Amino acid sequence: MIHHMLSTLLNKLWSGWGTLAGVFLIFALWQIGFEAFGSLVLPAPMEALGRLIDLVALPSGFEYILITAKRAFAGFLLASAFGISFGLIAGWSNTLSLLCKPFITVALGVPPIAWIVLALLWFGGDDGTPIFTVFISTLPLIFAGALQGVRMREKELDEMAKSFHVPLIQRFWQVQAPQIVSYLFPAWATALGLSWKVVVMAELLSSTRGIGAGLAEARVNIDTASTMAWIVIVVGLLLVIEGMLLNPVKDYVEGWKHAE
Amino acid sequence: MPNETAPLLSVVPNTSVDPKPSALSVTVKDHRYHPLQQTLAPCTLELAKGEVVSIIGPSGCGKSTFLRIAAGLIEASEGKISNASKRAAILFQEHRLLPWKSLLNNISFGLQGQKLTKFQRMKKAREVAYAMGFSEDDLIKYPSELSGGMRQRGALARAWQLNLICCFWMNHSVRSILVAVVTFIGRCCTRWIRSSALF
Numbered sequence: 001m002i003h004h005m006l007s008t009l010l011n012k013l014w015s016g017w018g019t020l021a022g023v024f025l026i027f028a029l030w031q032i033g034f035e036a037f038g039s040l041v042l043p044a045p046m047e048a049l050g051r052l053i054d055l056v057a058l059p060s061g062f063e064y065i066l067i068t069a070k071r072a073f074a075g076f077l078l079a080s081a082f083g084i085s086f087g088l089i090a091g092w093s094n095t096l097s098l099l100c101k102p103f104i105t106v107a108l109g110v111p112p113i114a115w116i117v118l119a120l121l122w123f124g125g126d127d128g129t130p131i132f133t134v135f136i137s138t139l140p141l142i143f144a145g146a147l148q149g150v151r152m153r154e155k156e157l158d159e160m161a162k163s164f165h166v167p168l169i170q171r172f173w174q175v176q177a178p179q180i181v182s183y184l185f186p187a188w189a190t191a192l193g194l195s196w197k198v199v200v201m202a203e204l205l206s207s208t209r210g211i212g213a214g215l216a217e218a219r220v221n222i223d224t225a226s227t228m229a230w231i232v233i234v235v236g237l238l239l240v241i242e243g244m245l246l247n248p249v250k251d252y253v254e255g256w257k258h259a260e
Numbered sequence: 261m262p263n264e265t266a267p268l269l270s271v272v273p274n275t276s277v278d279p280k281p282s283a284l285s286v287t288v289k290d291h292r293y294h295p296l297q298q299t300l301a302p303c304t305l306e307l308a309k310g311e312v313v314s315i316i317g318p319s320g321c322g323k324s325t326f327l328r329i330a331a332g333l334i335e336a337s338e339g340k341i342s343n344a345s346k347r348a349a350i351l352f353q354e355h356r357l358l359p360w361k362s363l364l365n366n367i368s369f370g371l372q373g374q375k376l377t378k379f380q381r382m383k384k385a386r387e388v389a390y391a392m393g394f395s396e397d398d399l400i401k402y403p404s405e406l407s408g409g410m411r412q413r414g415a416l417a418r419a420w421q422l423n424l425i426c427c428f429w430m431n432h433s434v435r436s437i438l439v440a441v442v443t444f445i446g447r448c449c450t451r452w453i454r455s456s457a458l459f
Binding site: 156160161162163165166167170175256 | 333349358360373
C-alpha cells in the first residue's frame, strides 16, 4: 500500500517535471522572439512577468481575474446542467434526439462572435453577455458527449443487471453512469478549456471589467507587456484548473481503466 | 436471420412416465421481434427439479431468444412461463462483470435485487468468493486484472449465491461449460445441479 502510494507520488512528480520543462521551453522561445523582433512585437518575458505581478498585486487586477472566473464558471456550470440533462434524455429517447439535432447544428454553426453581438443586444454590457456566450458555445459539446455516452453503452451489461433484478436507480448509477462518464468527460474537459477562451473574447468586446476588458485596455494603450501578462494569466489559470480540478476528477472516475 | 415460414425451434416436451411437479414450464405460442417475421414457432418446455437439459440447434434458430423468454429477460409475444422460484440466475456466455468494480463488488452486485443491507451483501459475497476458491488479494482486483477463467468463475459466483432453483447457462459452448466445471467446481456444482434445473 505504502509502496503503491509512493510510486504514484513519484509518477506525479515526474510528470510535473515534464510539464515544467515544457513551460520553460515556451519561455525560451518567447525570449528568442523578443530578441529577434523587438519589444513592440514581443516584450521581454521577464518584463511581462513583472507586469503580471504588478497587475495581480493591484486590487482591480485581482478583481478582474475573479470576475472572469466567476463568469466562465457560471456559463460552464449552466451549460453542464442543461447539456447533461438534455443529453441523457435525448440518448434514451429517439424522437427527442431527432428533435434536438437541428438545435445542436445551429448552436455549433453560429460563430461565437455572432452570439456575442446577439447577447450584447439582449443582455447589455453586464455579466449576462459573457455568461450567455460561454453557455451557448459549450452547451452543444456537453450535450453531444452525454448523448454519445448513453447511445454507446453496452446493452449486455444492462441485460445482466436486469437479470439480477437490480433496481432502476442502482442500474443507472452503477451500470450506466460509469459508461456515460467515460464519453462525457473528454467533452467536458474540452468545454472547460473553451469556456475560458470564449469568456475572454466576450469580455473584450462587451465588458468594462474582467480579463478581457484588461486586454482591451492594453490594446488601446499599445501595451504589449500587459497583453502578454494577461495571456500568461489566462493560460496559467487554465493549467491550474486542469491540474487541480480535471485531473483528480479524471483519476477518480477513470481509475479502473489504469489498473495494471 | 431465419426466414418467416420455417418452424424455427421446437423443443420436445418432457414426456416422462413419472410426472414430477415441474420447476419450470415455458409455453411460447408465438414470438416476433418484427411484426411480419416470426422468430419462434410454438414450442413448450417442462422441466422437473434436478433436470438438466441442453438446447442444441443451428445458429440463428432461436435458442437464445427461447432462453431469454424462459429466463424472463424478455416477454414472448404470446405465451406463458411459470417458474417455481419466480426468478432465474443467468450465466451469460461472456462474463459480463462490470469493469469499474472490483471482483468483490461485482459479486455483491448480484445481490442488489434482494432486500439485504450493504453489510449483509458484502458478507455473503465474500463467503461465496472464498467458497469459489478466490483469495483475499483477488477480491480487490478489477476484472481486467483477472485471468479469463477467474472472470468466468466470478460470474459464476455472482449467479450462484442467489441459490435459485433455476439456472440458465446462456449460449455456452460445451467446451466453456466443461472448462468451468473442470477448473473448479467439481463437487459443489454437482450438488448444486442435483437441486437445480439447469440448461
